Amino acid sequence: MQDLCSQVLKLLEKYFDQEATDKEKLLVEGHLQVCPACLDVLRSMEELRTLIKVPVEAAAREEDFPWVWQKIEREIRSQRKPTWLQSLRSRLDVSPLFKKKIWIPAVATLAVLLMITAQLIFKETPSYPGLSDVEYVESEDYNVMVYQSENQKVTVIWLFEGTEKGASPS
Amino acid sequence: MKRVFVHPIVLLILVLFSTSIALGQAQTRIRVIQASNIGHNIDPSLRDVYRELGSLFSFTSYRLLRDETLDLILNQPVTISAHPGRSMEVSLIGLRRDIAKLRIRVVREERDILNTEVRLLPGRTVLIGGPRHGEGVIIYAVSAHF
Numbered sequence: 040m041q042d043l044c045s046q047v048l049k050l051l052e053k054y055f056d057q058e059a060t061d062k063e064k065l066l067v068e069g070h071l072q073v074c075p076a077c078l079d080v081l082r083s084m085e086e087l088r089t090l091i092k093v094p095v096e097a098a099a100r101e102e103d104f105p106w107v108w109q110k111i112e113r114e115i116r117s118q119r120k121p122t123w124l125q126s127l128r129s130r131l132d133v134s135p136l137f138k139k140k141i142w143i144p145a146v147a148t149l150a151v152l153l154m155i156t157a158q159l160i161f162k163e164t165p166s167y168p169g170l171s172d173v174e175y176v177e178s179e180d181y182n183v184m185v186y187q188s189e190n191q192k193v194t195v196i197w198l199f200e201g202t203e204k205g206a207s208p209s
Numbered sequence: 210m211k212r213v214f215v216h217p218i219v220l221l222i223l224v225l226f227s228t229s230i231a232l233g234q235a236q237t238r239i240r241v242i243q244a245s246n247i248g249h250n251i252d253p254s255l256r257d258v259y260r261e262l263g264s265l266f267s268f269t270s271y272r273l274l275r276d277e278t279l280d281l282i283l284n285q286p287v288t289i290s291a292h293p294g295r296s297m298e299v300s301l302i303g304l305r306r307d308i309a310k311l312r313i314r315v316v317r318e319e320r321d322i323l324n325t326e327v328r329l330l331p332g333r334t335v336l337i338g339g340p341r342h343g344e345g346v347i348i349y350a351v352s353a354h355f
Binding site: 172173174175176177178179180181183186188193194195196197198199200 | 310327329336340341
């Protein structure tokens, strides 16, 4: 009996962890029915497990696992983050463009846009904003007066007949 | 591959075409007005310039004799009959984004009553006046849109 007890005790932990083979199970279970000493050992194992399990589960409930996961993710990201040089290279890398044939229409479109916007970019501003709108005036028969009203945006060219004043502005 | 080239080329041609048109044409409005001190009639079609006319001249009556809108093409003179015995030749001699340069000749019996070159900004008007007509004078209002 003593031999059997020592044999079962050796297997008891394995049985308790449900790692015993069917044959071992039969042996242990048969012995436990007739040996209260070995049964006590098994129960003490179960009690010990309960003692350990309860606080561990409580601790697990209290632990903030999402926060832990965030921390892990952050760590992973920081390890994966490329250097500024690598990121710059990847941004400046235009090789995919050359692999595809999209640069032809792209260049053509760019040229067209440039032509359209060139007029706006190189827009000529009047170089003579304060000067007269009349560049040149002559008359064979009349004396000429040029009057420019800045506020009213009107320029007047008035013709006086000979030496007599034909008509005159106010 | 051919298709890739066709679209941009067609687009390019269209842009060049429209740009050349835009750069080479200006719509010019010429109004021939008789101003006098007989009556107090203001032609309804002169309402847009009446404020300017009224502030510059002391005439009490403005009558529209002729209203012409010319699509001027660069360096292609257009002649209109200004008022009896006189004609006006207008040429677009320069066009930039914001300035149209016009040469205006008013001719009577093959003599230049007036020969001038003016710069016009969009929405700006040049008034040319003085020649007698009936009881009043003639005023030409020239404005350009481009």
